[in-house]
Amino acid sequence: MSRSNSSKTLHRLIALGPATRGVLGAELEISAPTVTRVLQPLLERGMIRPLERIGAEPLSGKPAYQVGIVESYTTFVGLKITDSSIYGAVVDMGGSVLAHDERALSDTTVPAVVDTVVDLVSALSADFTISGVGIGIGGRVNSGKVISSGFLGWTNVELENILERRLDVTVTVANDVQAFAQAESWWGFAGGQRSFVLISVGSGIGCCTVMDGNVFEGEHGSAGMIGHLRVGDGGPTCEMGHVGCARAYASSTCILRYLEKQYGISESYDNFVTRATAGFSPERAIGVAAVEAVAQLVSGAIGFLDPNTVVVSGDGISMVMAFESEFRKAISTYRHWAGEKVDVLLQKMEFSAWARGGAAVAMERWTQEAL
Ligand SMILES: [Zn+2]
Structure with a gap:
């Protein structure tokens, strides 16, 4: 999917951390006036903020300072489905887990899993503004559809569509290892x-x-x-x-x-x-x-x-x-x-790392669609 310059900029700041206008311009291959034009609405919406100035005051021109994301701007619910439970976490834009919860899963049929997901997401989102739900699932997933998942015994389940009809928020379904890698590349060992x-x-x-x-x-x-x-x-x-x-x-x-x-x-x-x-x-x-x-x-x-x-x-x-x-x-x-x-x-892993993966794929989608 092609991204707007605002989407690319926000994604860059989430993925690789704070940067100066000059660095953003060079990395995203956009001119200095374009960087300024792109940053302005993000600053006004409170998604990003100026950080401390870099280096000494220049003799002429504007001082260089970095901009970074506002971690608390919004949150995402990330879920990991296993054959016996669903684990969920509320994660902010900086990757911090703000709340988590779990539901046992005694039945892995699609209706039972969907009901349990809806229950868990409702409980987790009660105290937060949620901008998306992301789910990591072991198996082959393409465009939100679970093509096959051996441990659940599922084939061709339109999980994203089914859940979006039940939850009033964008849902993103991805392979669990891909989701985990996404989160780790942003916030973890990598x-x-x-x-x-x-x-x-x-x-x-x-x-x-x-x-x-x-x-x-x-x-x-x-x-x-x-x-x-x-x-x-x-x-x-x-x-x-x-x-x-x-x-x-x-x-x-x-x-x-x-x-x-x-x-x-x-x-x-x-x-x-x-x-x-x-x-x-x-x-x-x-x-x-x-x-x-x-x-x-x-x-x-x-x-x-x-x-x-x-x-x-x-x-x-x-x-x-x-x-x-x-x-x-x-x-x-x-x-x-x-x-x-x-x-x-x-790398040792906490079970919450899987749920953070779900949140990362939800956030990845949000940076493409919210801007
Ligand atoms: Zn084999």
Whole structure:
């Protein structure tokens, strides 16, 4: 979508922080008079404000000062839907979580999920001015439609349209990993970094590429669906019957099912990580094989994209951290000998990070449509 100069300016200030008029003009390739004309209504509406002056008073001309967003100007509700609950947060323009709440989900049919979303959004928005609702969902999403979501058992659900008819506000639905990457590029570990790859390890395996501050969704909204890539020759099988795919090796879903089926061990994921870390069999071998599988995905991302940084995160990050030395050794083994070394960060995550992702995609849409 092509953006107006006001939309580009606001988006720039949200994504990369305060800037002087000169910097904005250079980055957005607009003239100084245009920058002044674009900033004026944003200042008048209270969306942005002048910050402290930069440097000494010049001998002639206007002093240079930065402008930045007013974090409290408006808020967004971000939601993350899992198979057992919906988590929601109210997030301001600076990415701060102002309130949060959760609803259990005993039924994952579309009407039940929609009713629960409406209930949660109503409760969260009671005390705030909300400019949009954003939802991150595990699965393939394109233009607000959930094309497929395995864990909910949904295909072709027009979730955005259905919810907009129920809620009197703009709703944006996006893939959860893409939403998470968007939020992190603005407010989190990648803050200020314009290009990175995020690999998420949890009940599924996902990936998102952010280039020049923009999430790359792919032609069909499917970029980053790397879970079933084959990375080995053995190990457990996934739900599709694949031997050696990344999901089979490293998703919590497949690891727990394998432990039960193969060894008769029924345990929580946290327990699995604890026992693996302590060196118990068979958990340790399963954990090492899992992080080696993730390492192959990281090497693949580096080989294909040469990003500034690869960030590994998600609900299963504790397992990667437990076997960090094995993980890093595997990356260096598979890395191209001639390639530049790329930073690989392991990032712990709070569950609210998923909801912040929902808020980020709502805010992204708002900067395009509200100006
Ligand atoms: Zn598979």
